[in-house]
Amino acid sequence: MAHSLHLFTPSHLTAPKHSLPKPSYNRWFPVTLLSPKLISIKASTSADPNSSTTPPQVLISDNGTGPGEILSFTPQEYDTPPSQSILSDSSSIDVDAVTEVELKENGFRSTRRTKMVCTIGPATCGFEELEALAVGGMNVARINMCHGTREWHKRVIERVRRLNEEKGFAVAIMMDTEGSEIHMGDLGGASSAKAEDGEIWTFSVRAFDLPRPERTINVNYDGFAEDVKVGDELLVDGGMVRFEVIEKIGPDVKCRCTDPGLMLPRANLTFWRDGSLVRERNAMLPTISSKDWLDIDFGIAEGVDFIAISFVKSAEVINHLKSYIAARSRDSDIAVIAKIESIDSLKNLEEIILASDGAMVARGDLGAQIPLEQVPSAQQKIVQICRQLNKPVIVASQLLESMIEYPTPTRAEVADVSEAVRQRADALMLSGESAMGQYPDKALAVLRSVSVRIEKWWREEKRYEAMELPAVGSSFSDNISEEICSSAAKMANNLGVDAIFVYTKTGHMASLLSRCRPDCPIFAFTSTKSVRRRLNLQWGLIPFRVNFSDDMESNLNKTFSLLKARGMVKSGDLVIAVSDLLQSIQVMNVP
Numbered sequence: 001m002a003h004s005l006h007l008f009t010p011s012h013l014t015a016p017k018h019s020l021p022k023p024s025y026n027r028w029f030p031v032t033l034l035s036p037k038l039i040s041i042k043a044s045t046s047a048d049p050n051s052s053t054t055p056p057q058v059l060i061s062d063n064g065t066g067p068g069e070i071l072s073f074t075p076q077e078y079d080t081p082p083s084q085s086i087l088s089d090s091s092s093i094d095v096d097a098v099t100e101v102e103l104k105e106n107g108f109r110s111t112r113r114t115k116m117v118c119t120i121g122p123a124t125c126g127f128e129e130l131e132a133l134a135v136g137g138m139n140v141a142r143i144n145m146c147h148g149t150r151e152w153h154k155r156v157i158e159r160v161r162r163l164n165e166e167k168g169f170a171v172a173i174m175m176d177t178e179g180s181e182i183h184m185g186d187l188g189g190a191s192s193a194k195a196e197d198g199e200i201w202t203f204s205v206r207a208f209d210l211p212r213p214e215r216t217i218n219v220n221y222d223g224f225a226e227d228v229k230v231g232d233e234l235l236v237d238g239g240m241v242r243f244e245v246i247e248k249i250g251p252d253v254k255c256r257c258t259d260p261g262l263m264l265p266r267a268n269l270t271f272w273r274d275g276s277l278v279r280e281r282n283a284m285l286p287t288i289s290s291k292d293w294l295d296i297d298f299g300i301a302e303g304v305d306f307i308a309i310s311f312v313k314s315a316e317v318i319n320h321l322k323s324y325i326a327a328r329s330r331d332s333d334i335a336v337i338a339k340i341e342s343i344d345s346l347k348n349l350e351e352i353i354l355a356s357d358g359a360m361v362a363r364g365d366l367g368a369q370i371p372l373e374q375v376p377s378a379q380q381k382i383v384q385i386c387r388q389l390n391k392p393v394i395v396a397s398q399l400l401e402s403m404i405e406y407p408t409p410t411r412a413e414v415a416d417v418s419e420a421v422r423q424r425a426d427a428l429m430l431s432g433e434s435a436m437g438q439y440p441d442k443a444l445a446v447l448r449s450v451s452v453r454i455e456k457w458w459r460e461e462k463r464y465e466a467m468e469l470p471a472v473g474s475s476f477s478d479n480i481s482e483e484i485c486s487s488a489a490k491m492a493n494n495l496g497v498d499a500i501f502v503y504t505k506t507g508h509m510a511s512l513l514s515r516c517r518p519d520c521p522i523f524a525f526t527s528t529k530s531v532r533r534r535l536n537l538q539w540g541l542i543p544f545r546v547n548f549s550d551d552m553e554s555n556l557n558k559t560f561s562l563l564k565a566r567g568m569v570k571s572g573d574l575v576i577a578v579s580d581l582l583q584s585i586q587v588m589n590v591p
């Protein structure tokens, strides 16, 4: 029976905390289930928790009656939590073991509010690595269509789906398009290419034979040789390596390296003239290339949760994509995220965000298009506008860049992560750190611990500046929902409630509550798996899947008893409940 298996997560142990090793997200206790009967567990307090030689013992007895058998719990590292089947019938509630442990261990006021997106690459594409990320708190897995084949991405999607099915996670999938900006080729399979000071390199639209001739780089944009002029400065990855254009010979552009460094496959290329970014014919490149459309078809067929569009220039392309998706996917619940990473997107910021279902501050390319010192203010502005317009926002790129190579972050990186948390962005994203770095799990752990610490500090100090939140809905009923949510959030803060419960079919009411950034977590109950996954990107929401009816009284009783049975709430906890169905606010103690 599935529910008896469930007893074996460490958090179910009823022993006094000090008598057992403190469970942490990546420590699990291997136990073999001997009998499928209902079992009660009692921890023996005789073992010395500080001794590495006497493992704490646990008495397992059949229905709590017989003498029971003694099993040893060894607190060694065990990569994965025990598998548990998650029931999806009407009498169950879907929540993953990690959230469950977090709720029970920390008490729900101190759960993490800032969400985490991980880019999946060679370092993390296996089932076990993906599971380790999920256990570490990954809310969204991002696949970047700039790299790898569709088959490769399909396998990653399948593994994430399996993880969700088998372990109860609600990890959402975000597909990120390549876009048609200028970038280098794949270096013929080499992992990088080193350019030295003064060397002459050839950049060309010609595809070179393999092995790639020395000091040649293939460029993806046909108009490249026409657009550049002798004397232009060519920047790889926003300045990781610099060249000066010295000669044009047909399709070949000869450049001298002026700032040496390492170039990675498919690195972004920009060129500058008299201190500004040159936008000639390349300014006319389509936001969504023909390859992108095929990738989008792939994303729709695979049922990804989010599609992130690179180098968005206007709201038009977002609207176009949204109607394309609506016409092609039955329930059309793929959310479209606008990546803000170009000068044009900054010019049309509000209308782009308004048209989208969320935005990403894509600081990598943004920093190659505007002076670096302007990136922090752009970030702050994008985060603020998203909050006002009630759209989730992700802060991305180079958050913990040094952790691609090193097991600890720089102090400056920690300060950068803190700032994004303090701005109360919905989510932080790992790029190379999780895709191809040496320490993906450690990088995720840094995001997690910095988020929790800064959120707690800010709550305690009540330091966040008040933000006027304008009405965003168009109908009177929308306005009522917004008023209810902002009142509920305010009441929650003033009364110091433990959690806000929201029953939401589409997720809208939950996102309105998230927008208010209340002090307590928001338990969002929804009946669809896809809505649960989508809510996983939003600040402060703990999404559960549970069937509910139009009767709030019975919904509350049902969720209270389900959550109580799992030890996630207890009698006396103070809760505020709101719902999509019944526009009301209820304040109550868990019976």
Ligand SMILES: Nc1ncnc2c1ncn2[C@@H]1O[C@H](COP(=O)(O)OP(=O)(O)OP(=O)(O)O)[C@@H](O)[C@H]1O
Pocket (backbone or CB within 6 Å): 119, 120, 121, 122, 144, 146, 147, 148, 176, 264, 265, 310, 364, 365, 397, 430, 431, 432, 433, 435, 436
């Ligand atoms: N599917 C993949 N296969 C191989 N390498 C990958 C893959 N995804 C990412 N990487 C590696 O990780 C690095 C960082 O990944 P990421 O997707 O964040 O790139 P990015 O350049 O920041 O994003 P974008 O291309 O959207 O601007 C890439 O430069 C690449 O080397």
Ligand SMILES: CC(=O)C(=O)O
Pocket (backbone or CB within 6 Å): 310, 339, 341, 361, 362, 363, 364, 365, 366, 396, 397, 431
């Ligand atoms: C994430 C991304 O696309 C960027 O930072 O450029």
Ligand SMILES: [K+]
Pocket (backbone or CB within 6 Å): 144, 145, 146, 176, 177, 178, 179, 310
């Ligand atoms: K991309």
Ligand SMILES: [Mg+2]
Pocket (backbone or CB within 6 Å): 310, 341, 362, 364, 365
């Ligand atoms: Mg980019």
